[in-house]
Amino acid sequence: MKNRITDMPSEEFKRTGNELIEWIDFYLATVEKYRVVPDVKPGDIKKGLPDSMPEKGESFDKIFADFQERILPGITHWQHPNFMAYFNSTCTAPGIFGELISGALNANGMLWKSSPAISELERVTVNWFRDAVGLHKDFWGIIYDTASISTMHAIANAKEKIRGYAIREKGLVGSGVPPLRLYSSEFAHSSVEKGALTLGLGLEGTHKIGTDEKFQMIPSELEKAIQEDINSGYKPFCVVATVGTTSVTSIDPVKEITAICKKYDLWLHIDAAHAGVIAMIPGYEYILDSVDKADSIVINPHKWGFVPMDCSLFFTKQPDLLKKAFSIVPEYLKTKEDSEVENLMDYGVQLGRRFRSLKLWFVLRYYGKEGYIEIYKEHLRLGKLFEKLVLKDSRFELMAPVTLSTICFRGKPIGMSEEELNAFNESMISSINDSGKLFLSHTKLNGKYVVRLVISGIRTEENHVLNAWEIIKNNYELSLT
């Protein structure tokens, strides 16, 4: 074959494209037939692939056949209805189409000028989402890839608010600012610490605040820590409260925390990556109620919003400070529209930006707010249903209040010590996950090994939840023997 020097010919593109759409349709329709977690050992997939790229181009048919034969067997099926581990991310067809078109356009939204519709659709969809979850119109938003990156930008936004030191110009050390302190609960996501690490705060720059029996931050302990830090010469500047913690979906008392932040002039960032979407449901507005007084918030449509990875929304009340924290405009990126437009590159680390708002726009329009609400209500109903199953069975124990649809529980065979219970539940989860029928994850609460089951997948229905319970009970018995 002659070397290729152009893109795929139109006929081949159409034929392959149609086949791929057929394949995706079949995959999604039959995803339940796969093991949720693949049966592979580290290195298995790599072993089946050549060490170097091919010298000559290959046919796409062959490439795709290899995908099916060599890659797919190592995939964990996040779209599987029995994927109930971590916080699920499932996506829908309109979102897949969004990715496809965004790939086809391959336009870069770094500047307004570099692709005007990207900047403007981002503004529109982000505002739609803000209004749908009932956030105040003072919030200005932007799309980043993940909540971790959103929170890192929140901390940078907060840092920029510190007055009296030229941190942007001289850096943390050169500016002479006392060591900074940031606060979050012991159940905050690890991304808070990663953000602090990235920005040079050091691990000691984040102070973990204790939680109560419902795994919510204790405001009085927060205030105590702030006072102690001030007395010891530190400079408190930011609090991260979580609405929907990763371990148990607990909700920090945002109202009380807001008052403390006000008193000490601290930035309040809310991590609502998973749970924020639920504020769309009438009766659940309380989830984000007091959040209006916060300075920034992150919510991930790629988690419980059925938009493909990656799509994280960051909202801030002070985009001017965010811009101040990041904006560097070299000559070659100056445009004559600069004074009248938003150039999204000014609001973060990255220059190039994918057209993420397209998939968000597609999915928000395809389902509409009512569609979302209906799906969420069903997930919450299934969460309650599973909670009841656990409560009714004396072999199991509920380990945390069920706020939304994350259920933390454990098997509790009679006569075992805490240590034995930990080992028992660890082995029960392993045997469940190894079976390939269901995927669960765990957490530790007060030293106790706890099984987490999360219902937030678009394909998860009542029969899957009932079936999951059967699988769990079977593996409980298996692990006893």
Ligand SMILES: *Cc1c(COP(=O)(O)O)cnc(C)c1O
């Ligand atoms: C999942 C999660 C994150 C991290 O999300 P990424 O988008 O994967 O970075 C942060 N905080 C909370 C509360 C989460 O549930």
